[in-house]
Amino acid sequence: MDDARASRMVTLTLPDGAARTYPAGVTAADVAKDISKSLAKAALAARVDGELVDLSRPIERDARLEIVTIEDDAALELIRHDLAHIMARAVQELWPDVKVTIGPVVEHGWYYDFDRAEPFTPADLELIEKRMREIIARRDPVRTEVWDRERAIRFYEENDEPYKVELVGMIPEGEPIRMYWHGDWQDLCRGPHLVHTGQVPADGFKLTHVAGAYWRGDHRNKMLQRIYGVGFRSRKDLKAYLDMLEEAARRDHRRLGREMELFHMQEEAPGMVFWHPRGWTVYRTLQDYMRRRLDAAGYKEIRTPEVVDRKLWEASGHWDKYRENMFITEIDEEHANEKRVNALKPMNCPCHVQVFNQGLKSYRDLPLRLAEFGSCHRYESSGSMHGLMRVRGFVQDDAHIFCTEDQIEQETAAFISLLGSVYRDLGFESFDIKFSTRPEVRAGSDEIWDKAEAALEAAVRKVTDDFEIDPGEGAFYGPKLDFKLTDAIGREWQCGTFQCDFVLPERLGAEYVGADDKRHRPVMLHRAILGSFERFIGILIENHAGRFPMWLAPVQAVVATITSDADDYAREVAATLRAAGLRVETDLRNEKINYKVREHSLAKTPAIIAVGRQEVENRAVAVRRLGEKGQRVMPLAEATAALAEEATPPDLRRA
Missing domain, CATH: 3.10.20.30 (Beta-grasp domain)
Known part of the structure; x- marks a missing residue:
């Protein structure tokens, strides 16, 4: 010093x-x-x-x-960051000719991309893990220096690391170029890092798999090999995570969707869902429920076109900021002797403004809540699609509230209350809220953003102070609230959203006449509860492990015969249950009852009703509930009343 x-x-x-x-x-x-x-x-x-x-x-x-220290929330990120470097070091110690690129921290762990001629194998991953533990045991010190650009480029050129040369060139002028050493192994990184390699828990990590990845995410660049790993504070935490992964695989909605005959997907329609009768029953039941909830909350349902001229998307700002994710069509207009460029709508917002703009609105018409189960299409890369969770064609439970600035607070409170009630009905008792502020790329002036962020924050604080600020993650037209659910095995899912928009009404000319007889711009509140039906049904399948609550189950009860003498009575029981509103099937096959019970249990049918000679004589049924070993013999009328009550959607039960 x-x-x-x-x-x-x-x-x-x-x-x-x-x-x-x-x-x-x-x-x-x-x-x-x-x-x-x-x-x-x-x-x-x-x-x-x-x-x-x-x-x-x-x-x-x-x-x-x-x-x-290790108990700090930041400790996990530090550990995972160091593990990425330790893994890259292990790879280059084992295979010195391998070129390293980048290795960021991701949820639960990290990845690192390598340029290697030979593919990494499962046996290679074991070797890398072993070498990583050796490096950790060395307790090598970690040190850093700040270099100028020329020195860093010269260093990487001399060490034949072309990807690092390119990365140094991408660092903005004035930003420090930090060079880190873990022992005698070096990497380019922003940091920070631990003090020495021994601070990484040697029994708290595992390499999971290898995937292909284009350099810098560009398909025109070379394909690299990406090794993924997970890291935790201890062996116990790692085991809990691996157990969760095993449970997640058991609940995988893609496998359950096939086994329960709910839906399928195929190469001829990538990212699109083929709903089967049972899956479509779940879909319609959920949609009917949402329609009733929206009707009761004062929403007016509309329907808008799926194919819209690019002029509207240009006016709204989506063409510039969302073009690469839109499906485009060109049509020869005979009368105009020109090509018309249209897009399948990726969202419903601009179309809802068009409905609002039809006829002059008064302040007395506000708030106006327009809802649509809007069919949308977005181009998602093939590598990002995942069953129902990420698709190219989906339906949003979308709505837009046109209101005055003074009404933002009450509409925010009403929405959060509605959202919480819906989530509870669907089996989720709590949710977390994130308040996302202005992104770098956005529409509208700073003055408008100041107003929108202040209004939304004040509104949500009237309901709760229990929310997290997520800087820079707002929509391009306004700040937003994101609502995250936690499922039965602890995973978080971002589903609902509520966005405060002063920009789109301005761009698309939305106006209302105020109490002063002057024209004013409404505030546009974008909101969804489920997000999309496809993704939310995938979440429901995994949350319930396919065992839907009875009101959502595609088949709510199966009447199975013990002997063929009971066939006529089984049909009568099924008819009685259907008349009470249940979705019922019969199983009259010449199979043993235990076989039938096992098969319908695998299909996740909530109630299996067995009937034999004794049940025929007593006008009774033997009811076995999914997951229970025993059965309960009940009079038919009593069983019908009990099952009909359970099969009633929760909102109708309350009514």
């Missing part, structure tokens, strides 16, 4: 409010050691004024300082 720096002091404020003074250039590692030996040993990194940095980073100004 030079004399000028040593003579200058900085004040560091710790999380408990205590302030300590040190010479400028002090590191967080120095401070941790000054506080206690145990803290110095446990320290992984630090936050300086909220920024996560290496423990070795010099602190040159007064700041808030927090020492990060």
Whole structure:
């Protein structure tokens, strides 16, 4: 430390409010050691004024300082980041000719892309894991230096790392070029990293699989090999995650969809769903439920075209910002002697403004809630599609609320209340909220965004303070609230959304006449609860492991005969149940009852009703519920009433 720096002091404020003074250039590692030996040993990194940095980073100004340890939320990201580097180091130690590229942290772990002539095999992954543990055991120190661009490029050229040369060239002028060493192995990285490799839990990670990936995501570039890994604080946490993956595989909606004969997908229509009778029954039941809930909440249902001229998409701003995800059609217009360029709508918003614009609206008409089960199409890359969870053709439970600024608060509260009620009916007791602010690429002035963000934040705070800020993740036309569900095995799903838009009404000329007899722009609130029926049904299948609540089940009861003497009575029982509103099938096959029970249990039928000679004589039924070993013999009338009550959708039950 030079004399000028040593003579200058900085004040560091710790999380408990205590302030300590040190010479400028002090590191967080120095401070941790000054506080206690145990803290110095446990320290992984630090936050300086909220920024996560290496423990070795010099602190040159007064700041808030927090020492990060293994229990900190940031610890997992640090561990996974170091594991990415340790994996790349292991690969190059085993195969020195392999070229390294990038290795970011992702949910639950990390990946790293490699340029290698030979494909990685499962046996290779085992070798890499073994070498990684050896590197961790070495406890090699991690150090960093900031280099200028020319020096970094020259270093990577001399070491024959062409991808790193390209990456250095992409770093914006003025941004530091950080060079990290893990022992004697080097990588380009923004950081931060741990103090030494031994801080990574050696029993808390696993390499999972290899996939292909184009360099920089561009199909015109070379195909690389991407190795994925997962990492946690301990062996226990890793095992819990792997157990969850095993359970997720058991609940996979694609497998259950086939087994339960709900839907299928095929190459001739990529990303599109072929709904089978049973799956379409679930779909219609869910849609009917949502329609009733929207009707009761004051929404007016509309229907808008699926194919719309590009002029509307240009006016709305979607053509510039969403063009690559739109399906385009060209039509020869005979009378105009020109080609008309149309697009399948990727969203419903501009079309709803067109409905609003028909006829002059008054402030007395607001709020106007327009809902549509809108059929949309978006081009998703083939690699990103995943069963029902990510498709190219889908139907949104979409709606747009046109209102005044003064009505934003009440409409936000009403929507959150409706959303919570719907989620509870569908088996999800709680949800998390994220408030997403303006993205870098957006429409509208900063003044409009200031107004929209302030209005939406004030509105949600009237309902709850329990939400998380997600900077820069808003829609291009406005800030939004995203609603995340947690399923039965702990996975999060972002489904509902609520977006505050001052931009689109301006672009598309929406107006209403206010109490002052002047023209005003309405605020447009974009909202969805399920998100899309396809994806939400996939979530429901996995959440319930195919065992839908009875009101949603495609077949709610099967009447199975024990002996052929009961065939006529079985038909009568089925007719009685159908008359009570249940979806019922009969199984009169010449098979043993245990075989029938097993088969219908695998099909996830909620109620299996067995009838034999004794049931015929007593006008009774033997009811076996899915997942239960025993059965209950009941009079037919009693069983019908009980099953009909359970099969009634929850909103109608309340009514």
